Amino acid sequence: MDKLKKEHRALWDLVYESLTRTLPPHAIKTWFNSAKPISYSEKNLTLSVPSQFFSEWIDSHYKEQLVFALRSVTDDPRSTFSLIVSKEEKEAQNVSSLSPQKSKRKSNNANKSYRFKNFIEGSNNEFAKNASKSVANSPGVSNFNPLIIYGGVGLGKTHLLHAIGNEAFKKSPDLNIVLVTSEQFTLDFVNSLRKGKTLEFTRLYRSADILLIDDIQFFRGKEQTQEQFFHTFNELYQSGRQIVMTTDIVPKDMKGLQERLISRFQSGLTVDIQPPDFEIRVAILLEKSEQNGLNIGYESIEFIARHIKNNIRDLEGTIIRILAKSSLMNKEIDFNLIKEVVKERVGSSFSPELTIEDVVKKVSIITGIKEREITGKSRKKEIAEARQLSMFLSRNIIGSSLSKTGLYFSGRDHSTVIHAIKTINKKQKTDKRLKNQINLAIQELDLSF
Ligand code: ADP
Numbered sequence: 001m002d003k004l005k006k007e008h009r010a011l012w013d014l015v016y017e018s019l020t021r022t023l024p025p026h027a028i029k030t031w032f033n034s035a036k037p038i039s040y041s042e043k044n045l046t047l048s049v050p051s052q053f054f055s056e057w058i059d060s061h062y063k064e065q066l067v068f069a070l071r072s073v074t075d076d077p078r079s080t081f082s083l084i085v086s087k088e089e090k091e092a093q094n095v096s097s098l099s100p101q102k103s104k105r106k107s108n109n110a111n112k113s114y115r116f117k118n119f120i121e122g123s124n125n126e127f128a129k130n131a132s133k134s135v136a137n138s139p140g141v142s143n144f145n146p147l148i149i150y151g152g153v154g155l156g157k158t159h160l161l162h163a164i165g166n167e168a169f170k171k172s173p174d175l176n177i178v179l180v181t182s183e184q185f186t187l188d189f190v191n192s193l194r195k196g197k198t199l200e201f202t203r204l205y206r207s208a209d210i211l212l213i214d215d216i217q218f219f220r221g222k223e224q225t226q227e228q229f230f231h232t233f234n235e236l237y238q239s240g241r242q243i244v245m246t247t248d249i250v251p252k253d254m255k256g257l258q259e260r261l262i263s264r265f266q267s268g269l270t271v272d273i274q275p276p277d278f279e280i281r282v283a284i285l286l287e288k289s290e291q292n293g294l295n296i297g298y299e300s301i302e303f304i305a306r307h308i309k310n311n312i313r314d315l316e317g318t319i320i321r322i323l324a325k326s327s328l329m330n331k332e333i334d335f336n337l338i339k340e341v342v343k344e345r346v347g348s349s350f351s352p353e354l355t356i357e358d359v360v361k362k363v364s365i366i367t368g369i370k371e372r373e374i375t376g377k378s379r380k381k382e383i384a385e386a387r388q389l390s391m392f393l394s395r396n397i398i399g400s401s402l403s404k405t406g407l408y409f410s411g412r413d414h415s416t417v418i419h420a421i422k423t424i425n426k427k428q429k430t431d432k433r434l435k436n437q438i439n440l441a442i443q444e445l446d447l448s449f
């Protein structure tokens, strides 16, 4: 097996192939298609996987099978594997575990995976993004000081805050960037009091060139901490250092925040992030599913975007949940599974389900062919096409099973349904009229969701 040492790719191909014989296809597709062989040395195969979540999942669910496959391919009972998270994420984890006390001065403790470049822009957040960028490029110089990013939960405030830290650090690595949550700030302050190290506390925070504080709503009611923050704020502000804060309550409505803090904040700029609209949700889902190695069709993406509306964390969570559920339940990722997950997540606000009957009604209106004919046996070209279209929509849009769909159309079997779906899929690529009918049906059926 000497040759394999260099040929880690060839080795991985064999191991992968062996895994396909012991694991179900969905597990291979979900968890192993995105794994990349990095090296094979000292009997250890290193694989890179997209995220920490993948690494933990593979380790806790497929370790035995992976080791077994590896050992049978190398023919060496000592072969093992290790998983690494692809580079950017790993850096992020290393750095984000540093609290400012431990980090050296002139450093950046922002999470490296939160960047401007992976912050998807839409009309709901462009102002906040642009202001953040401008501050990152010229900290303390513009009128945007302090900059306050305001918005609901899960809309990207923390992401932007870290992106400012990362961007500023990239431009000027000698800046001292201090990024903390307001809770950490409070904790540091309380601890410094307890240990009689208030000087250290002051030194740490007042040496910041850029001070980034997440979730200042937690300062509410904590008078001593606010007092400290006020001094820190003034000192930094007066010497032209940049301060950025995030909050989920408009500062002026924040009861329990001292007036003088509020009026200080008003000297800068407050930008807000609104909930994402449909197009932005689709864009985010496309991006996040790609990042997580989840390969689902556009219709499924739209389906999720239609139902999960509140925030981006929910959208991301849905993607992760789909992956997890498929593995836990040993199920293919198909429309039914996606529907189940979405339903779980939106709970009672999930609208009543559409039936095949609704679909047929809609197709009948769009094509002008009677419902009775669509579900009947006629082989006339237009009628057969309307029937195929109905099958296609029933399956793809409302996710009805093959057999149930077949049954509804005069007891046809599931192979007829598969054929119908294939035919429509192919035809719609060249047939504009058909494509329009599909879009129209999707659009109109949506209204009843
Ligand atoms: P908040 O701090 O406002 O509660 P976060 O910044 O933690 O929200 O965002 C929640 C998740 O959604 C994070 O994983 C973040 O990367 C992601 N996210 C939010 N907004 C965007 C966006 N516009 N583009 C890409 N990812 C986003």
Ligand code: MG
Binding pocket: 157, 158, 159, 214, 215
């Ligand atoms: Mg946050």
